[in-house]
Amino acid sequence: MPLTATPLTDAKVRSLVPRERSYKVFDGHGLYLEVYPHGSKLWRIKYRFDGKDRRLSLGPYPEVGLKDARAEASKVRLKLRDGVDPATPKAGSTLQTSEPTFRDVAEDWAGRFLAQSEPATVKKKRLFLDKHILPTIGEMSIRKIDPPTILNLLMRPLEDRGQLETAHRLKFLCGQIFRYAIATGQADRDPTQDLRGAVPPPMVTHRATMVDPKKIGPLLRDLYNYDGHVVVQHALMLLPLVFVRPGELRHAEWGEIDWADRLWRIPAGKMKKVKFGLPHLVPLARQSIEILENLKRYTGGRKYLFPGQRGNDRPMSDMAVNAALRYLGYTGNEITGHGFRAMASTILNEKGYNRDWIERQLAHVERDNVRAAYNYAEYLPERRRMMQDWADYLESLRLTG
Secondary structure (H helix, E strand, C coil), X not given: CCCCCCCCCHHHHHHCCCCCCCEEEEEECCEEEEEXXXXXXXXXXXXXXXXXXXXXXXXXXXXXXXXXXXXXXXXXXXXXXXXXXXXXXXXXXXXXXXXXXXXXXXXXHHHHCHHHXXXXXXXXXXXXXXHHHXXXXXXXXXXXXXXXXXXXXXXXXXXXXXXXXXXXXXXXXXXXXXXXXXXXCCCCCCXXXXXXXXXCCCCCCCCCCCCCXXXXXXXXXXXXXXXXXXXXXXXXXXXXXXXXXXXXXXXXXHHHEECCCCEEEECHHHCCCCCCXXXXXXXXXXXXXXXXXXXXXXXXXXXXXXXXXXXXEEECCCCHHHHHHHHCCCCCCCCCCCXXXXXXXXXXXXXXXXXXXXXXXXXCCCCCHHHHHHCCCCCHHHHHHHHHHHHHHHHHHHHHC
């Protein structure tokens, strides 16, 4: 790159906005600011030493302003003039190791993978990164971060505040980034693997559901009589019959419906756990087909069965089902969109259906991943009968219960 460039100004730096991919703006003499897709900005300087191109992180903007970044860049050039590799900073300097920092890898990972996630997922993980992780370990060399660092700097403070679930979510997110670093040759191991059992697990909270037939009948009648948006109404009617995860329902596409075979083939990439690229099969009972045929009159020409109200190229909101349930007068302690899975699981088990059929239909993660690769269609004839029996049972409750 050229040694000179149009110098940056404070106003120019403040005005930089994120784009779909990260980009660099140069100040001159190797100093530049890298802007990441989700808004983070990081000062770096590129230089050559011992015949090799290298770069240093000078710190994030706005914590490190333009004036401070230039001052640190000057220190780098002075060391180079004296024949010293500036990779190892003096005490008190904001300069980082020439090895990639955790922030470097995290932003690269986010730009490649996080941008493909749902907006709600992106928002949540960016919050974890920007509030907890990057301010704490972002400027550390990713190769030098060890298990005690993650435990003591990230997890223990959350554990002390009783935020056990957040502590474990941060560990999982860090693990994703470390595994990406290993795959790209920027790290040798994932230190989060050594933290199993270091922090107590969060208390398991069961999804609110209903299992009393005397309550399920009125609930189903309310769902069918929902007077809100017709797309949400059909989602409410279909969800108890297929008992998939609400996120899987709202992302359903018309191209996934096999009318001839009466199956909904959900691609593996849409499932909570991807299983060797194989789809999850949802047998469609007569009642489900009737709902879909009616829904097709409204959204059949679009990509999604349940498109959002703000545009046909996106599915309906992840809050739509629960918001509708609240509108109908049901509290979060009574029933949630996810609770229909627990309803089906509980009642079908009580009725004596084979547990393996139920677990397969719920698409619960197989402990043996090799077995899972071959079993995605396991018990399909039995599951077809079970799903039709389940739909008939719900219909009887709705009409007479």
